[in-house]
Every structure is written in structure tokens, then in C-alpha cells.
Amino acid sequence: MTNLRTRYRRSALSAAAVGALTLLAGCAKDAPQDTFQPAGENAREINNLQRPPFMIAGVVLVIVIGVVFLCVIKFRDRGQVIPKQTHGKPALEIALTIIPALILIGIGIPTVKTLFDLAKTSDTQCVVNVTGQQWWWEYDYPVQPGCLPGGITQPIVTANQMVIPAGQHVLLRITSRDVIHSFWIPKLNGKRDAVPGRVHTLRMQADQPGMYLGQCTEFCGLSHAYMRMEAVALDAPGFSAWVTNQLAAYTPPPAGTPAADGEAVFLANCSRCHQVNGIAGSDGKPVIARPDLWVYSGATPNLTNLMTRTTFAGASFDLLTPDCRAKLVDAKSADFTALYLKGVEANCLDAVQLREWLRNPPGKKPMYTDATKLGPTNGKTRGMPNLGLSENQIDQIIAYLAERK
Amino acid sequence: MFTTGSKLFIGASALALAGTLIYSATQDSGAIGTLGLVSATIVLVFLMGINFWVRDSNVSSMDTPGIVACSAAHPAPGRSMWPMVAGLGSALVPVGLIVGKTITWIAVIVLMIATVEWMVQSWSERASSDAAYNAGIRKRILHPMELPVLGAIGLGMMIFSFSRIMLHLPSAAGAIVFGGIAATVLLFGALIAAKRQVGRSLVATLCAIGAVGLIGAGVASAVAGGRHIAKHELAQRTDSVDNCTGNESEADSHSSRAIAGKANLAGLIVLQGDKLYAEVIGINGRQDTLTLPRSTDSFFEFKNLDSGKHRLVADLGHEVVDPGTDKERKVPLILCTQAVGEGGKQFIVIKPPRPTSADQQYFFEVPGIDSKLKIEVP
Numbered sequence: 001m002t003n004l005r006t007r008y009r010r011s012a013l014s015a016a017a018v019g020a021l022t023l024l025a026g027c028a029k030d031a032p033q034d035t036f037q038p039a040g041e042n043a044r045e046i047n048n049l050q051r052p053p054f055m056i057a058g059v060v061l062v063i064v065i066g067v068v069f070l071c072v073i074k075f076r077d078r079g080q081v082i083p084k085q086t087h088g089k090p091a092l093e094i095a096l097t098i099i100p101a102l103i104l105i106g107i108g109i110p111t112v113k114t115l116f117d118l119a120k121t122s123d124t125q126c127v128v129n130v131t132g133q134q135w136w137w138e139y140d141y142p143v144q145p146g147c148l149p150g151g152i153t154q155p156i157v158t159a160n161q162m163v164i165p166a167g168q169h170v171l172l173r174i175t176s177r178d179v180i181h182s183f184w185i186p187k188l189n190g191k192r193d194a195v196p197g198r199v200h201t202l203r204m205q206a207d208q209p210g211m212y213l214g215q216c217t218e219f220c221g222l223s224h225a226y227m228r229m230e231a232v233a234l235d236a237p238g239f240s241a242w243v244t245n246q247l248a249a250y251t252p253p254p255a256g257t258p259a260a261d262g263e264a265v266f267l268a269n270c271s272r273c274h275q276v277n278g279i280a281g282s283d284g285k286p287v288i289a290r291p292d293l294w295v296y297s298g299a300t301p302n303l304t305n306l307m308t309r310t311t312f313a314g315a316s317f318d319l320l321t322p323d324c325r326a327k328l329v330d331a332k333s334a335d336f337t338a339l340y341l342k343g344v345e346a347n348c349l350d351a352v353q354l355r356e357w358l359r360n361p362p363g364k365k366p367m368y369t370d371a372t373k374l375g376p377t378n379g380k381t382r383g384m385p386n387l388g389l390s391e392n393q394i395d396q397i398i399a400y401l402a403e404r405k
Numbered sequence: 406m407f408t409t410g411s412k413l414f415i416g417a418s419a420l421a422l423a424g425t426l427i428y429s430a431t432q433d434s435g436a437i438g439t440l441g442l443v444s445a446t447i448v449l450v451f452l453m454g455i456n457f458w459v460r461d462s463n464v465s466s467m468d469t470p471g472i473v474a475c476s477a478a479h480p481a482p483g484r485s486m487w488p489m490v491a492g493l494g495s496a497l498v499p500v501g502l503i504v505g506k507t508i509t510w511i512a513v514i515v516l517m518i519a520t521v522e523w524m525v526q527s528w529s530e531r532a533s534s535d536a537a538y539n540a541g542i543r544k545r546i547l548h549p550m551e552l553p554v555l556g557a558i559g560l561g562m563m564i565f566s567f568s569r570i571m572l573h574l575p576s577a578a579g580a581i582v583f584g585g586i587a588a589t590v591l592l593f594g595a596l597i598a599a600k601r602q603v604g605r606s607l608v609a610t611l612c613a614i615g616a617v618g619l620i621g622a623g624v625a626s627a628v629a630g631g632r633h634i635a636k637h638e639l640a641q642r643t644d645s646v647d648n649c650t651g652n653e654s655e656a657d658s659h660s661s662r663a664i665a666g667k668a669n670l671a672g673l674i675v676l677q678g679d680k681l682y683a684e685v686i687g688i689n690g691r692q693d694t695l696t697l698p699r700s701t702d703s704f705f706e707f708k709n710l711d712s713g714k715h716r717l718v719a720d721l722g723h724e725v726v727d728p729g730t731d732k733e734r735k736v737p738l739i740l741c742t743q744a745v746g747e748g749g750k751q752f753i754v755i756k757p758p759r760p761t762s763a764d765q766q767y768f769f770e771v772p773g774i775d776s777k778l779k780i781e782v783p
Binding site: 121124127129131138140141142143144145146154155156157171173175176177196197198199201275286288290291292293297298299302 | 725765
């Protein structure tokens with residue numbers, strides 16, 4: 001008997017501990033992808049909408065569970081006579097129909113209003129095209145009068161980190177090049193599917209400069225889990241500086257340096273797929289990448305200003321060392337823009353990750369690159385294949401890329 | 406001495422024998438007929454012998470165990486459709502072997518079902534002397550198999566019928582017809598619910614009429630075929646603007662693709678007052694430059710607000726054909742819509758394979774109009 005009681009007590013304690021831990025996990029202050037910690041007006045609207053129903057649902061849950069337990073304990077079988085059974089209680093049934101209906105109407109009205117608010121495009125101040133493909137995100141900034149006081153006069157293309165001006169109403173036009181993906185940065189808004197051939201819009205606004213993390217939320221193949229995204233909000237002068245830097249003319253590395261050797265290696269091995277704007281071949285003509293001939297999605301990340309962003313390969317790996325990354329992510333809003341605009345400095349470059357990637361990309365992130373299995377894609381890869389680079393070539397490429405900012 | 410059953414078979418055997426003799430004597434080329442009649446005679450004689458031997462299962466009144474065990478002492482078996490179904494399956498097997506595999510498989514499945522059902526029914530009818538109990542155990546065994554299968558077949562028939570009717574009716578009529586059906590179902594439901602006592606036979610009759618009507622209409626629609634769906638003309642690929650041909654057709658405004666196109670627009674391109682401009686979601690005002698992602702389908706609607714017929718042309722530079730081979734060459738990548746009159750619309754889907762550069766510029770233009778929209782592909 002004592003053993004049984006001890007066992008019950010242990011089970012109850014274990015269940016209570018698990019419940020408490022689950023509850024505590026929901027209170028984490030530093031959860032980077034927490035929809036309950038909105039950092040922009042759109043996410044805040046969603047949060048304001050979802051909290052009251054959660055509370056009502058919580059109260060209903062407690063009442064239902066309480067009544068169930070009460071019935072189980074109070075009316076348990078003690079051998080008593082079964083009470084007279086009755087059928088139908090119109091007043092109760094009407095009440096139990098009307099109360100949920102009223103609750104649903106109460107939830108439905110603000111839900112519809114929020115849906116319309118979140119679909120609004122008329123107050124857009126800045127437009128970014130977002131294109132998903134296996135397994136990274138491309139962001140391009142069309143020529144437009146918005147984003148900056150003078151507008152954007154030349155298109156910009158970047159990858160993995162979407163830079164936006166803090167405080168502005170940014171409209172994302174989301175699509176896909178291959179399969180269905182889904183774009184979600186929980187602190188800034190809800191999710192939106194990226195569907196080939198369709199353009200879906202999503203409002204985005206960040207109150208303060210900072211970094212906001214997200215994750216592809218539609219299973220999209222082998223490396224779905226490695227398809228992340230980061231929204232980087234900069235203050236207005238910082239965003240202007242970022243745009244100016246993105247549109248700056250190409251600076252070739254000084255002759256005779258490892259970076260210059262790296263440029264040659266890049267031209268020979270990487271430029272058929274990866275674009276670096278302004279790079280020229282030995283004949284002096286601009287080199288235009290043709291990923292559409294080699295890659296199933298038809299696109300690869302533009303590497304013109306690789307070191308102005310802090311991640312690579314679908315935002316799965318850091319270009320920054322863990323210390324530098326932590327310093328950036330944890331920076332106060334007022335300090336964030338200046339820190340981010342420094343890009344990846346030499347003392348912060350995590351060359352180990354980049355070296356591992358260049359040595360064998362499919363080994364670091366699963367991708368469909370086995371030449372013998374590419375029949376369905378007509379010989380085109382889904383992701384970056386192993387180029388068989390030597391260690392010397394890898395060092396030279398890293399030296400070259402380290403200057404791309 | 407001879408029982409009734411024996412007399413019947415004796416007479417039938419004699420008739421068959423007489424028929425055989427007469428037929429074989431009078432018909433010159435009747436070998437098969439004679440063979441059939443001989444076979445019938447043999448079978449009837451055989452049955453006559455069996456019947457004679459068992460004396461119609463007569464049991465002596467002195468044979469007490471025999472009285473209890475004889476078939477006549479058992480309750481008569483209930484009606485069963487399974488022999489008929491089994492016969493149908495058996496007949497379908499040779500038909501299927503001649504016509505095709507599908508019928509054979511159907512016949513085999515029918516045979517298997519009939520065998521199982523017949524076996525269980527026969528077994529249950531002998532399980533006890535209580536007919537109600539026997540019926541109960543039959544249900545207990547077979548209902549878990551019968552109900553899901555019958556439910557699936559019923560649902561399949563309903564889905565098939567609905568889909569055929571919807572495909573057959575004009576798109577506008579479909580909404581009206583199915584709205585009417587839904588309203589009728591609701592009306593009958595309300596009437597039945599309002600009545601205190603409703604006869605089961607009435608409900609069953611209404612349901613049966615509805616089911617027969619639905620399946621009948623479905624089969625008739627399937628036989629009549631689906632409605633004609635006009636196919637929207639796609640933008641025409643050519644190597645020169647001069648080769649653009651084609652005019653707006655009825656399909657341009659009545660195809661399902663038009664709806665899909667409208668739902669996916671990357672932008673609207675308008676020709677008005679000899680000027681070409683674009684309207685893009687999120688960017689206010691008329692645009693003279695469009696920025697599009699590379700290697701991605703972008704849908705545009707072209708609207709001609711000028712008088713005269715005009716078409717939109719997308720000039721996407723050149724495309725390399727057969728890269729890396731001896732046949733590698735550059736071919737112009739030009740797409741043009743049908744020519745449409747004032748107020749006409751056309752859809753165009755473009756997928757620029759390469760980014761724009763100083764020596765590779767892309768444009769939207771209208772032949773004969775001195776106005777271009779620049780396409781930027783970063």
C-alpha cells in the first residue's frame with residue numbers, strides 16, 4: 001500500500017515538474033522566434049488578436065477539466081442507485097448554443113478587421129521582392145521612389161539577410177523559383193507561402209533596429225531545416241549607407257595579393273553560377289553568371305557584397321565568430337546599425353565555417369548534387385556541388401571574398 | 406414406388422432422349438446440337454438416378470435420427486442474391502478473358518465477394534434454429550466489411566456524379582444548379598425536422614429518388630462529356646517583332662487561365678495616349694521601370710486603352726542555345742501577345758534567364774509606339 005502511494009506521489013511530482021518546465025519555457029525572454037514577443041506593428045496586431053482567445057480558451061479549459069474532475073470524484077460509483085435519466089433541456093441547450101456563438105462572433109469581428117489590416121498595401125513605403133528557392137532566400141530591391149528619401153535608383157540584390165529601414169512600412173512581394181516555401185519572421189508578422197508563379201504580399205515593419213530571425217515553414221525538401229532567414233532593421237541613415245554601399249562600383253583586389261589570386265580562382269570555378277557585379281574576365285568584359293544552366297532553381301546567391309551580411313548558405317552558417325555574432329545580436333538598438341554596417345571584419349571572420357563549406361558544400365548542408373542522380377532535373381543540381389577545390393584555392397577564395405563588402 | 410421428383414426426371418430424361426434421336430435423325434449438320442442434347446440426356450439421367458437412389462430424401466417414419474437430420478426437417482433457407490451475383494461473376498470471367506484485364510479483375514472480385522457472402526450467409530442460417538439470432542451473427546461478421554465498402558462506393562458514386570455534372574454544365578449554370586440542390590435539401594430537411602412523425606418509407610423514398618436522380622444525371626453528364634473550355638493563347642515566342650502574329654480570340658476572355666492570370670499579377674502594363682506605363686503593387690504611381698527577379702515566372706496583364714489594335718512585346722535580349730556544344734548559338738528571346746483592340750486585355754508571362762547589364766537590356770514595348778518600359782533584372 002505504501003509502495004503504491006509512493007509511486008503515485010512520484011508520478012504526480014514528475015508530471016508537475018514537466019508541466020512547470022513547459023510553462024517556464026514559454027517565459028523565455030531571449031526566444032528569437034517567439035510570436036508572443038512582437039517587435040513590429042503587424043506582429044503586434046496578431047499578438048493582440050490571439051491573446052484574448054487564448055485566455056478565454058484557457059478559462060474554458062480550466063472550467064471543463066474542473067467539472068470533469070468534480071463529476072469523476074463526486075459521482076464515482078459507490079454502488080448507489082442510478083439516478084433517473086432525462087433527455088433534453090431546452091433552456092440549457094439554447095444557452096450552450098448561444099454562448100459559444102457569441103464567443104465566436106466576439107473573436108470573428110476583430111479577426112476580420114486584423115485580416116484586412118494585414119492585407120493593406122496602400123501605406124507601403126518600401127518594396128522588397130523576396131524569392132525562395134532550395135534552400136535559401138533572395139531579396140531584391142526594385143527601382144522605386146520609396147525606402148529612401150531619394151528612392152532606390154538602381155536595383156539591389158542580396159541573399160539570406162533582408163535589410164529593411166526600421167519604422168517603415170515595408171511590403172514584401174514573395175514568390176518561389178522551384179517548390180513551395182513559406183516565409184516567416186515571427187517577431188515581425190505571420191507567415192506567407194512562396195509559390196512558384198504567384199506573387200504574395202506580406203507587410204513587414206520593425207519598430208527598432210535589430211536582427212529578427214525566421215525559418216522556412218513549408219517543407220521544401222532535403223535541407224528545409226537549413227533554410228533560414230534574417231531580417232535586419234537599420235535606422236534611416238544606416239539604411240541609406242547600406243544602399244550606397246550595395247550600389248558601389250566593384251573594386252578589384254590589388255595585383256599580387258592572395259585576394260587577386262582568389263579572384264582568378266573565383267572566375268574559373270564560381271562565376272559560372274555566382275554573380276559578383278562588376279567583375280570582369282581576362283578579356284575585360286563583364287562576367288555574367290548563368291546559374292539557370294546549372295542549377296534547377298535558376299539562381300544562386302549574389303556574392304557582390306558577401307561580407308556585408310553575416311551569414312551564408314541559407315543563413316544556416318555564420319560568417320562571424322560566435323563572440324562577434326553574440327555581440328551583434330545582443331547589441332542595443334541604438335548601437336546595432338553601426339555595428340552591422342561594419343560588416344564582417346577580419347578579426348570576426350569565422351573562416352572555419354566558410355572553409356568547410358568550400359571544401360564540401362553537400363557535406364555541410366545536404367543537397368541534391370550527385371551527378372548520377374540528376375536525371376529528373378535534367379542534370380541540374382539543387383544546391384552547390386563539391387567543386388574539388390584544393391586547400392590553397394580555398395584560402396585564395398576566402399581572401400577574395402573577405403574583401404567583398 | 407416412384408417419387409414425384411424421380412418421375413419428373415424420368416420424364417425429362419425420356420424427352421431429352423427422344424429429342425436427341427429425332428434431332429440426330431432429321432438434321433444433317435447438327436453435330437453440335439446432337440452433342441448438346443446427348444449431354445443434357447446424360448445429365449438428366451444422372452440426376453434421375455440420384456433422385457431414384459435417395460428416393461427424394463424420403464425418410465422412413467421408423468428412422469428417428471433420420472427425421473431430425475434430414476434436410477426437410479431444417480428451416481428453409483432465406484432468400485439470397487449471392488448465387489445470382491456469383492453467376493454474374495462466373496459469366497464475366499470468360500468475357501473478361503476475351504475483352505480485357507479490367508473486366509476479368511472485376512469478375513474475380515465479384516466472385517470473391519459472392520463466395521464470402523454466400524458462405525457466411527449459409528453458415529449463419531445453420532448456426533441455430535433461431536432465425537433472428539442467425540441474422541444477428543451474420544451482421545456481426547459481415548457489417549464491419551460491408552459498411553465501409555458500401556460507404557466508399559456510395560461516396561465515390563456521389564463524387565463522380567457531382568464532378569461530371571459540374572464539368573458538363575456551363576460555369577454560371579453550375580452555381581445556380583448546385584445552389585438549387587442545396588436549397589432543396591435544406592427545405593426537405595427542415596420539413597422533415599418540423600414534422601413530429603415521419604414515415605421511414607417516405608424518407609427512404611425521397612433519399613432513393615435523390616440518389617437515383619443524382620447518379621442518373623451524373624452518368625448522363627459523363628456520357629455527354631464536359632463543357633468546352635476555351636484555351637487562352639499564350640504569348641508567342643519569336644525571333645523578330647515583325648513575326649508577331651495573332652489576334653484576340655474568344656478564348657482570351659472566356660478561358661479559365663484568365664482567372665489564374667488575374668490572381669498572380671506582378672503588375673499591370675497599360676498603353677494609353679501612345680505611352681506605355683506600369684502599375685505595380687506597393688509602388689505608387691505610374692512606373693517606367695520594372696524590376697523583376699531572374700529565372701522566375703512573372704505574370705503581367707497588358708491593357709490597351711488606345712484606339713487601334715496593339716500587342717505587347719517583351720524583348721529579353723538573347724538566349725544561349727546548346728551551351729558548351731559545337732551548336733552553341735545565341736537566339737533572340739522575344740515574346741509577343743495577341744493584338745487587341747481598345748479596352749482589350751492580354752496576359753504575358755516572362756522569365757528572364759539572365760540579369761540585365763550594360764550590353765544586355767530588356768524592354769516591354771508596343772510595335773509602332775515610341776514608348777518603352779525598361780525591365781531591370783538584378
